[in-house]
Amino acid sequence: MLPFLAILAAGLASSVRAVTVYSQQTFGAATTSAAAASYTGAAAYDPTVLNAPAVPNPAPATQFSVQLQSQASAVQGLSIPQSGSFLGFSIEMSVINQILGSNSSFVQVPFLNLMSNLATRGGHVNVRVGGNTQDFATLVDSLADGKMMEKDLEGVSNPTQTPPLLFTPDVLYLMNNISSLVNVRWYLGIPLNDSQNLRLGIAEAAEQILGDNLLGFQVGNEPDLYADHGHRAPGYSQFDYFGEFGSVIAAIASNDQILVKNNLIGPNLATGDWTPEMVWDTGFITSYSSSLGALGVEHYPDNNCAAQFGTDAQAKDPQTVFSDYLNHTSGQLLVQPYLNSTGIAQGAGKPFIMFETNSASCGGFPGVSNSYGSALWMLDYGMQMAHSNFSGAHVHIGGQNVYYNPFTPPPTNQSTFHQWTIGPIYYASMIIAEAFGNSNQSQIIDMFANDANMYTPAYAIYDNGSPSKVALFNYITDSSGASNLNVAVSINGATVPSSVKVKRLSAESVSTKSNITWAGQTFGGSFESDGRLVGDLDIETVNCDTGNNVCQISVPAPGFALVFLSDDALTDADQASTVQTFSTTAVTKTVNTATIDASVLATSNGHSGKDRKLGSTSKGSSSDAPRSTATSAFAAVAAMAFGAIVLVGRTWM
Template identity: 70%
Template sequence: MRHPFALLPGALLSVLLIGLSFNNLDGPVLLASAVTVYSQQPIATTTASGATASYTGAAAYDPTVLNPPPIPDPLPSMSFGIQLQSSSDAVSGLSIKQNGGFMGFSIEFSVINQVLGKNSSYLQIPFLNLMSNIRQRAGHVRIRVGGNTQETATLVDSLADGKILEKDEDNLTNPTDTPPLVFTPDVLYMLNNISALVNTKWYLGVPFNDTTNLRLSIVQVGEAVLGDNLLGLQVGNEPDLYVKHNHRSGTYSPYDYFGEFGVLVQALAAAPDLYPVRNNLIAPSIATGDWTPEMVWDTGFIPSYTDSLGALAVEHYPDDNCFAIYGIGSPRDPQTEFPNYLNHTSGQSIVQPYLNSTAIAQAAGKSFIMLETNTASCGGFPGISDSFGAALWALDYGLQMAYSNFSGAMLHVGGQNVYYNPFTPPPTNQSTFHQWTIGPVYYSALVIAEVFGSSNESQIVDLFPNDARIYTPAYAIYENGSPARVALFNYITDSSGNSDYTASISINGGTVPSSVKVKYLSAPSVSSKNDNITWAGQTFGATFASDGRLKGDLDLQTVTCDTTANTCPIKVPAPGFALVFLSDDALSAADSVSTMTATFSTTSVTKTANTVTIDASVLATSNGHSGKDRKLGSTSKGSSSDAPGSAAMSAFAAVAAMTFGAIVLVGRWWM
């Protein structure tokens, strides 16, 4: 049955321009008997500087800028060679085949009505644009809806106030104050409408806080509504932390999880008409906190449930900022932690504990997914998670996971109170005059989509160039057996140019083309914020400045190669990332996205009173106009006038005089 809130119509609300006018006055001008003066500063003859204020706003917009690490001493070589093999058959350690949707997003269930849309008919346009950017490059987008809030989420037929989601703020759980949720089926119709527009695929979470009274409605409705757009159902979110989060008794072990997972499998099998899909469960999704994956595998988990498992998964953050936010754990100093994210060993060390599990997954014929990750748990770090350094880190970390045979990774998205969001909508009370904020790690997902493309045939290898120096890593991407792209990193910050390096790419058993195309991910420093980040010359802009579309002219650089010497010299700035396209086929999809990406107009507004819009360029060059023959009036909704200009100006002058008098009186009283 088609849901009544199917795809929204093309016509959306228009912005209403509210004119200013005074009431028509036939008699004497009547003025208010009281004037309120807000935020008036006292009049004084001297001024003094106060202490620098600390930022107290939402974490997502924190302006903290850290110092970049010092230039390494000694410097790694600034000129080195990279030799590729002409055929993937000669490459040792090549990954499994990957796709451009490798890096997706994990959106906390409790914020989907802010990020995705208000309901199935009102979708967030900037979000659609952001997903369209990925879809055009990768062919599809993968999103996980879940997190801690999935564990207590309950599907209900409807909510009294017409909302699709509500939080129970009076019964918070976990050390991170997680609210229980109730949601309606319209959430799932909203997801499917997004899929229809931008080819998005979904992972959903089954509530697992009470396995004696399983709530499986999300399975039934999710499968019925989403169909092939449902990739899988996560069973349990970080079960190895259940004891610490007070969700299970202190004796809870991997064997207990094994048994509870079996209870759910049996419940689904008992009602095949309600739950027809048999092989789409995702587990164990541990955080590698108190358990290792091997502790779960040792229970016989995979062979026991292989027919029910769609994929194996873990969740992991390399660090945490929980002490600063919740007073738990150990204190962390962001400035001290910053260098840990700015070299190749960071991604390697995160991935290393899972290398055995990716091999086990392949042997079992299962995908292995990093279902939730980001810079640090409990919201990330100010100055790290929202810096250009984080963009380089997430990009390198993502490629390292792909090289290590993960099949996907989801960057987590929280609310306004976290630093690491790939994208953040403005607070609701600012949505009429502020746009979205695009975090640095969204650029990482965008670039990875171009690294792998949409062929589903890309394989990646870590090249360990420059004597495996940790500040200058590189990867090669092979497509259909041939070298297609090269990814080059420079983690060093050095404005002098002395740390810019040149990598000379050659092909063993083949010849380099006469020229190659290069795209750069750039910023002045690893400490730079979003307003200074560009991908191939384009940007999403500063805080509160994006509608989800790249701005600026595409900068696709051409580098001439020496076919006689069989080398292509590629310069990589400090800091920066370069993606080298070795053939026209490797470039074709990426080269056309600036003109082919489907985008959505932002003509929908949530407030239609007092929303005057003036083009900034017009305002900047305007000399103003005389008020002699103009009508002025109230900005309050419902007040209007068509008074003659002279009467209006008389009233305006009277109000101005009275206001000025009040200011002077207040100023004298404060002096």
């Protein structure tokens, strides 16, 4: 398949690229200069820019030391071994036809490129498809017009107005086709809205179609909120959930079509009305250990439900909450309720996973969730979860109406001239994949740097027992340079190398949404990306003082620096030059497009048009209009290839 796709793409790359995206909201084109109050477009492109918090008073010390140990065995508090796939994604099930592709034959090229960035650095990518919509999803044999998914917009529920879904096995074939191109593995969910009439079709079909690319099934999504959301009777408790989970286990045990019996994930709490300990106290882990593949929770640090969905609560001011995300304490407080549970999970031999998280539930906050500050926050939060012995986390992705998406495809009515929008949080996923690498032996520790100052955290990463990388943060925005950090990195029991390499995540302010770069490269602004980094790679070489056993690393305000302590560490992590990328092999707009043979264009100096026939370019208006032979040739080739995977990009106008 790949040779065919490569040949087809190579032959057409000079003439056409196309995209088809279905079931997205339409909106008027937004301008970044518009005042936030006048913006009426989709949340995913909201231009709101907040004010960066003032320099803290007292300000933290700008010069401090970070001392590593030459051997991991000498370090107290190192995490369990972690994988470069640690920070994956959670895609709301109702928007997979926007994110993944319209069906199993049409796959979104930017999504493949984004996943390839991560898989190359971290080995593979874990993606959970679920959310509130998984509990109300039903597998059917087919849908009208050949669609793979259909929403019941009349039956929405929850504060987030979640629609019930019908979906076909083509959804699973789409996922498997993605996995055949990029090393993506999947978590799914068994619907639990009607525990008296369980629907196990998704487990039967997914096991057969996805095979080893299937990681497991959630059973229930935020069951501690079921009663509040009207999905169970008042008084629904952790003991009721315990019983329903047991009924799923019994149904799977008696189902001959489901061969894997030990890949279920629970309890998937929102940690709202229940704590994990309340579920553990029911005997959940000991009773169901042989059926559990992992323990899972879901949590957001805040919510924007009042502003987004008109709930009874007072709407929160994004400017007021912005500073809550711009310090190390945020991630520490988020993991604190789970520290006991990560220990319990290790004792039970089970991974403990943050199945769904992001900056704020109900879509995040404008100016907060889509700012450079959110990238620093997610980097810190992700590393804090890894340090605290979570085994993975999934950053949630919604549709056009949320602020926090790591990436967002353009609306359908703009897909022929707009590309994808890559959010700042995606950079965090890519950097963690690079920092943890693909050895599956990285161990993370919070260094409590600079007297544990919350604005200047640091982490050390040990790989295969030796120090590999150092991650340095500066949450402060200060254009004067007075808040820039100078960090002295040393190694106890060994000598620092003669030089180290440094890659930086840079922007001028924590509030900015544009000109964000990772080692000099970027995904651009709104509607500008096909999922590939652009720009020249800029890796800084810092000479060290081996006599005094110190490397001086600067960190601008704001800024993040990843320090590679050896060339091997950089080589293992930085595989950008070998990232597999994907080209378009389908065209969806075949009229009013211009195609020129590249060889003709290269040698052409122009010529008179006085002897040429002119005609209308409107379809069917005139037979004199020149016909695009390249487009016709493509149509013929594509017709012969019908049924193969088609990679969807966009048409250049």
